Amino acid sequence: MAELMQFLLSGVTVGAVYALVALGFTIIYNASDVVNFAQGEFVMLGGMITVFAHMAGLPIPLAALIAIAGTAAMGVALNKLAIEPARGAPVVSLIIITIGASIFIQGVAQLVFDKQLHRFPAFSGDTPISIFGATILPQSLWVLAGAIVVFVGLWAFFTKTLTGRAVLATSNNRLAAQLVGINTNWVMTLSFALSAAIGALAGVLVTPITNISYGVGIAYALKGFAAAMLGGMGVPLGALVGGILLGLIEALTAGYLSSVYKDAAAFVVILIVLFVMPSGIFGRKSTDRV
């Protein structure tokens, strides 16, 4: 029993990390149908900037704020310098641009920062919390809380606010959105800033658990992307559930089957789900008007 509980808590720890990264994909995807593969680099930047600001003597909360603001600015720059000039290009081209941006950001990061692994102390210490004979670190609860807060925020943003609806409208039909008076350029800029900020927040929260270095972005992006696809791309609830589910599948496979099959098992489950529900568990059914 304690065994199962430990596997579940491990799954939640890892799953919360995936969920937080997956949530970052949501806004840009909703605004433009673009899967932003530089999302993992935002996570990396959030962690790295915090580490270096902290090393320069700033307290962690301030360092984290600077990291989130700085990364949001990077997101805006990415949109202004790379995505906006290519406006009108097919979505696939834009996705390829984000992959290029990801490689570029990674390259710059290794020059500006360094190539070593880093970490800063967990927010509320490293004393494990015991639940039914299993343990979880307080930092994992921070990550989980972060994922839930972002989820609620995104849900409210897309359903309750005019700006959120404007983002969805831009995605649905850019021309129509412009005709009803939505500044679509501004919507794109906003969505990149928000996505980058969410990514940076993820980086700040997960660094005490996973460590950070300039090259971790791609791994985060792939796992977060898988989680988002599993739950339904563009749906905040999907990102949250998909991430946690992916973490649980991995932990249970590692615990009961073998750690060798962990990633394989996760991807088999994703494939099966996508065969049955092509747009993910909570994904909107896509309908094309003929």
Added chain:
Amino acid sequence: MKTLTALASFVALGLTTAAQADIKIGATVSETGPAAFLGDPEAKTLKMMVEKLNAAGGINGEEIALTLYDDGGDPNKARTFATRLVEDDEVVAIIGGTTTGTSMSIIPVAEDAEIPFISLAGAIEIIDPVKEWVFKTPHTDRMACQKLFEDMKARGITKIGMISGTDGFGASMRKQCLEVVGDYGIEVLADESYGPTDADMTPQLTNIKNTAGIEAVLNPGFGQGPSIVTRNYQQLAVGLPLYQSHGVASKGFIDLAGPEAAEGVRLPGTALLIGSLLAADDAQKPVVDAYVTEYTAAYGEAPSTFGGYAHDAFAILVDALTRAGSTKPSDIRDAIEATSSLAGTTGVVTMTPEDHLGFDLSAFRMLEIKNGEWTLVP
């Protein structure tokens, strides 16, 4: 006009002579890419040592010209660069191959061109069987396993659990450890693994913890994995001795794992890590002290074990060039093979035609982390 031509040819002549006077050596290391934290200190070390040697007048009056490439940890690129070093840059010796993968792809190029090659990677395959033109400076994975099992045997440990990274380093060391573990009367009761980017290893460690009879846990791996394993190990309060590999032998590991979680962790390390603890008459002490001081002054950070591998490779090459008194690759090769009692940061090197590594288990020091610092296990 005549004077001008004469002058031009004089200048050209001067340039060529200057160029010919240089001893050209080449290096390809992984300054970027997944192995960057190994290759970066290696590249920095090589640049620093070449500069220092040339400032001091070079070897037998000739300066060293180093051509350094960054292969990004990609074996294909390493092979291309090795070929370029041989064909275009016309080097007389190659240092490099940060990872086993890149080293293995440089070997055929060096063997075909008959250029001595000193590898900086761990795997035993590089020098076993012995290849005429190939040498290496780091300990082999097998030696690390043997050193670890020796220590376990001394503590009366006979049943262990293993949790290995699935990256090249972890997988290779796991294989070597499983091959020699029987020689020490030790049984491996649990054999778990984790991916190089995994964030939590508590399920695997729970299984090890729940396996009856296990007396210690061994974690072959490098990068971020071992520090997470160490933290999870404390989180689960496993309470058994934890052994790490030489792959994480750096101050950075203690910082990443946290001094509290790392308390009591043992691993085989090199003299480089514990310069201040070495006996005053230790042959390696002056070398280690000098390297640490110079590197810290040049780059503002302490050197890692991996930088030490590059240091030793360069020291072996310089020693061989000095003794050979020639820049013919075959003379250099013979001189490297005749290296005798050369103190490096990793060990005291004595090469023979049968041994292209040059030291044994005694070069490894068993270290234990106490209060966030390395200490020598007596």
